[in-house]
Amino acid sequence: MRELFEETIERVLSDLVTPELIAEAERGAWPDLLWQAIIDTGLGPAAAPEALGGVGGSWHDSFALIRAAGRHAAPLPLAETIAVNWLLGLAGLDAAQGAASLGTGTGTLSNGHYSGSVADVPWGGSVDDVLVVASGSAPELVLLPRANAQVSQAWNVAREPRDLLIFSDAAPVARAPLPAGSSSEIIAQTGAMIRAAQIAGGLARLLHVATDYANQRVQFGRPIGKFQAIQHQLALLAEQTALASAAAEMAFALSAAGPAPFAIAGAKSVASEAAGQGAAIAHAVLGAIGFTYEHSLHFTTRRLWSWRAEFGSQTYWAQSLGQAMCGAGGTGFWPALTGAMAIDAQETT
Amino acid sequence: MSLTDFAFAPIPPQAEALRDEVRRFLEREMANIPALVRADSWLGYDADFSRRLGEAGLVGITLPKRFGGREGGAFARYVVSEELLAAGAPVSAHWIADRQSAPLLMHYGTPAQQERYIPGIARGETFFCIGMSEPNSGSDLASIGSRATPAPDGKGWVLNGRKIWTTNGHRSHYMIALVRTAGREDDRHGGMSQFVIDLKAPGVTVRPIQDLTGHEHFNEVFFDDVKLDQDSLVGVEGNGWNQVMAELAFERSGPERFLSSMTLLHTLIDEIGTQPDALQSFHIGRIAARLMALRAMSLSVTAELDAGGDPAWAASCVKDIGTALEQELPEIGQLLDTAEPRVNSGSDHAQVLAYLTQLAPSFSLRGGTREILRGILARGLGAR
Numbered sequence: 001m002r003e004l005f006e007e008t009i010e011r012v013l014s015d016l017v018t019p020e021l022i023a024e025a026e027r028g029a030w031p032d033l034l035w036q037a038i039i040d041t042g043l044g045p046a047a048a049p050e051a052l053g054g055v056g057g058s059w060h061d062s063f064a065l066i067r068a069a070g071r072h073a074a075p076l077p078l079a080e081t082i083a084v085n086w087l088l089g090l091a092g093l094d095a096a097q098g099a100a101s102l103g104t105g106t107g108t109l110s111n112g113h114y115s116g117s118v119a120d121v122p123w124g125g126s127v128d129d130v131l132v133v134a135s136g137s138a139p140e141l142v143l144l145p146r147a148n149a150q151v152s153q154a155w156n157v158a159r160e161p162r163d164l165l166i167f168s169d170a171a172p173v174a175r176a177p178l179p180a181g182s183s184s185e186i187i188a189q190t191g192a193m194i195r196a197a198q199i200a201g202g203l204a205r206l207l208h209v210a211t212d213y214a215n216q217r218v219q220f221g222r223p224i225g226k227f228q229a230i231q232h233q234l235a236l237l238a239e240q241t242a243l244a245s246a247a248a249e250m251a252f253a254l255s256a257a258g259p260a261p262f263a264i265a266g267a268k269s270v271a272s273e274a275a276g277q278g279a280a281i282a283h284a285v286l287g288a289i290g291f292t293y294e295h296s297l298h299f300t301t302r303r304l305w306s307w308r309a310e311f312g313s314q315t316y317w318a319q320s321l322g323q324a325m326c327g328a329g330g331t332g333f334w335p336a337l338t339g340a341m342a343i344d345a346q347e348t349t
Numbered sequence: 350m351s352l353t354d355f356a357f358a359p360i361p362p363q364a365e366a367l368r369d370e371v372r373r374f375l376e377r378e379m380a381n382i383p384a385l386v387r388a389d390s391w392l393g394y395d396a397d398f399s400r401r402l403g404e405a406g407l408v409g410i411t412l413p414k415r416f417g418g419r420e421g422g423a424f425a426r427y428v429v430s431e432e433l434l435a436a437g438a439p440v441s442a443h444w445i446a447d448r449q450s451a452p453l454l455m456h457y458g459t460p461a462q463q464e465r466y467i468p469g470i471a472r473g474e475t476f477f478c479i480g481m482s483e484p485n486s487g488s489d490l491a492s493i494g495s496r497a498t499p500a501p502d503g504k505g506w507v508l509n510g511r512k513i514w515t516t517n518g519h520r521s522h523y524m525i526a527l528v529r530t531a532g533r534e535d536d537r538h539g540g541m542s543q544f545v546i547d548l549k550a551p552g553v554t555v556r557p558i559q560d561l562t563g564h565e566h567f568n569e570v571f572f573d574d575v576k577l578d579q580d581s582l583v584g585v586e587g588n589g590w591n592q593v594m595a596e597l598a599f600e601r602s603g604p605e606r607f608l609s610s611m612t613l614l615h616t617l618i619d620e621i622g623t624q625p626d627a628l629q630s631f632h633i634g635r636i637a638a639r640l641m642a643l644r645a646m647s648l649s650v651t652a653e654l655d656a657g658g659d660p661a662w663a664a665s666c667v668k669d670i671g672t673a674l675e676q677e678l679p680e681i682g683q684l685l686d687t688a689e690p691r692v693n694s695g696s697d698h699a700q701v702l703a704y705l706t707q708l709a710p711s712f713s714l715r716g717g718t719r720e721i722l723r724g725i726l727a728r729g730l731g732a733r
Contacts, residue, residue, distance in 0.1 A: 211732060223733070232723045242663075321637050
């Protein structure tokens, strides 16, 4: 399934996501043609069960889709929609019909209606539905219609919408208890996972652009890629790309039955650090031209500077992992680490 | 698939099942081994430990049963290796033979060579070292000058030259060395061959070199008219360079490239306790996250090696990131201000911190320097 997913999304995104389209989206336009093309591929509910209106791919399969969305800097909530539909499927709920997003809030349900504010919702003002966790003694997953929210607009460094939504007494589209074994951190964990995969994709783009540039740009009579100083910078960028990709894919692979806390904390922590280092290297290699709006490098680097902070920064996730590892003690550290990375026998068969 | 994709490769359940067996062995055998000894990781030499590990069937995991091996897969070997390293087991005596010499001999060796050397390796009793660097050939391995010439009587070879930085040269039974058999020193990759050299043979002199910690791990090895019989040639005469390059992916991608400082991480976590402050939890979490990512990358390379691929680029990538992490640990120990480093005194943690602070520079030198690896990575990316 993964190869098919990757081919399909690659075709659509490489045809339609141009620098002009990204620039228009930055000015506030919803890329309708691109969204329609994505809807036509049927990949929105890629990781939702077929019985619930999905495609039936695994969450691990959708890693490739989300990484591709990051590589192309697709300016719409593709990753978020796939993630929401996966979570709905885990909770036994039908896939969302349109564009969906997710956010962390502290709102609660009262008489079956949701009240509370949800900050930093990706494309919160444009999507049809937003998935949140309603707090309380028995936290629930709640899918809310955006139309019922009061929207206050905000943007990240890449000028992607990160809106504040305020619901008051909103009737959910659907609700269900949290999937078995998951915690009320499920939204943050899932968000961290998709951002880690997008960062891996963004870094892969930077590596490609920086290597091409180093082979073409001639100074002192030869391509700058012939200089060891540049070669070593490219090597470091490749290492950061590899770390982010391996960590993110592992988080997806280990989360088949629901978010795997250690793997996700590790992935977002590694990817967030890689994002900053990778962006710095790409800008160093491309020099002044990479600092212009005209060159498309910044569409990726500004996203990396945004995504690393979203759904928990490197600090947030590293500290959460560090708390757990110190809790395990010196002798418990290694068993905790290997245990967190083991796939049980049933899942591999 | 691009170079930077390290496809997720979980450890298969049958290999994972071996983990408990190794942990039980280690609980029994490591109980009285102090932290400072564990800090030596795969430089820790204990011939009795290696023999007992062999008796327990935990050496030569991938080797054929007819030679005393276990015929397990690459992942089974991985599980055993990483458990030994994580515990700081003193595995150095048999490590090179198990990791590198036995696979080389199984791949290129004659049946007679396999009969002769493999059973002892699988028992954890026969120890090998590797002869690569020479006084004037470090990173530039292709410039080596040690030379084996055909013996005057037509039987075998005569070896002259010397090797340096040979880990365990003074306490191994054999060396597998890369030397010239034809061509000149400026003949980059041609005319080199690999030989098994009995280190007790006449004309071999081993001189230990003290390192900055005061220990003797590595050596200078001199060859003066050392007679090598015909059967000491490994593989094809003149193909030595290619054979050595094929070994490197095994040498560079394994868990020993990121677990060398594990004992320090353990003592550091114990020193911090279960209620870390913000700085402590950040750094311990950051290291744990990087270890998980590196382990995932290393397992991905293992899967590719097992499938007969040639992941030389990926192996170099794992080694460069991994050794940087190993070297960072003493710095983090210092940064978190847990203890002043101490020699021959102080707490376990203070001693382990002192020892690894001193040992760390070697991590990115041994097995290919950081600068050489980054050159390999850039070439693979297409920077030219």
